[in-house]
């Protein structure tokens with residue numbers, strides 16, 4: 108099969124699109140012929156060296172495709188289109204058995220601790236297969252990591268309520284865009300941030316009530332004006348060092364900070380008085396449960412939630428996709444098309460499928 112993999116961590120140029128061995132099926136696993144993958148920041152962290160991983164590693168956490176082989180006892184059959192729940196979980200530990208498989212003691216993320224979706228084939232436990240039931244496979248590939256994480260953060264962890272105000276940083280990114288849509292679905296008032304007019308447009312399209320262009324205007328003072336001095340009930344901050352102080356200045360007393368990652372710096376100063384005297388809650392968020400992903404997909408099926416896909420790349424352009432994402436050139440999500448067949452006779456290889 109053809110796959111996009113890394114043999115060492117570093118810049119986008121470390122991604123090689125090459126022939127790789129077909130995955131070997133373990134007991135209870137299905138073989139999926141992938142059609143689409145999507146690019147997430149976590150793929151970049153894996154590639155660049157933010158995580159220690161074993162090499163070589165096929166990248167990619169998000170993917171959709173068609174079941175090729177499946178154990179006889181499974182309740183799905185070959186030929187069925189599926190999207191993958193991206194976390195591998197043991198389903199037996201104290202977290203899994205108490206409804207928090209997102210924190211499974213033996214958690215692995217596709218494309219991080221195990222080979223991922225930038226490939227023609229992947230083997231995953233049958234538990235990780237979710238039938239598309241009418242969802243476009245390209246759309247589905249752009250859903251899991253971003254929408255599941257945003258849902259886990261806003262719905263399950265922060266319990267955002269109708270009528271509350273949510274401040275969403277980076278609303279033009281895949282995760283921020285998902286967060287804006289979910290916060291609106293809940294019935295919250297959404298204040299989003301973006302770096303320029305074009306990105307602000309994407310945030311408005313996702314349903315934001317107000318968009319602050321943070322390169323032109325101070326975010327905390329805008330939020331305080333909008334909320335009449337009260338502050339946002341929930342702040343969704345996936346940026347990190349660059350935004351933390353402004354998050355603290357923008358949040359209401361007793362507010363909840365949802366922290367699903369750090370795209371711009373992971374260290375910051377914390378004045379602990381802010382946390383105790385104003386009784387703030389910081390909610391760390393990583394991934395989500397399969398049930399949360401299924402809830403999201405129901406809304407995608409009903410067209411209440413729609414990932415914003417603005418860029419498509421062929422598998423052989425995976426390095427370019429990473430470079431564009433790192434440079435902030437991608438609004439919403441980028442998807443990678445996986446060729447269904449290939450010939451290895453051309454100078455490199457040519458896609459037929």
Ligand SMILES: [Zn+2]
Pocket residue numbers: 196197198199200201202203204208210211212213214
């Ligand atoms: Zn577990």
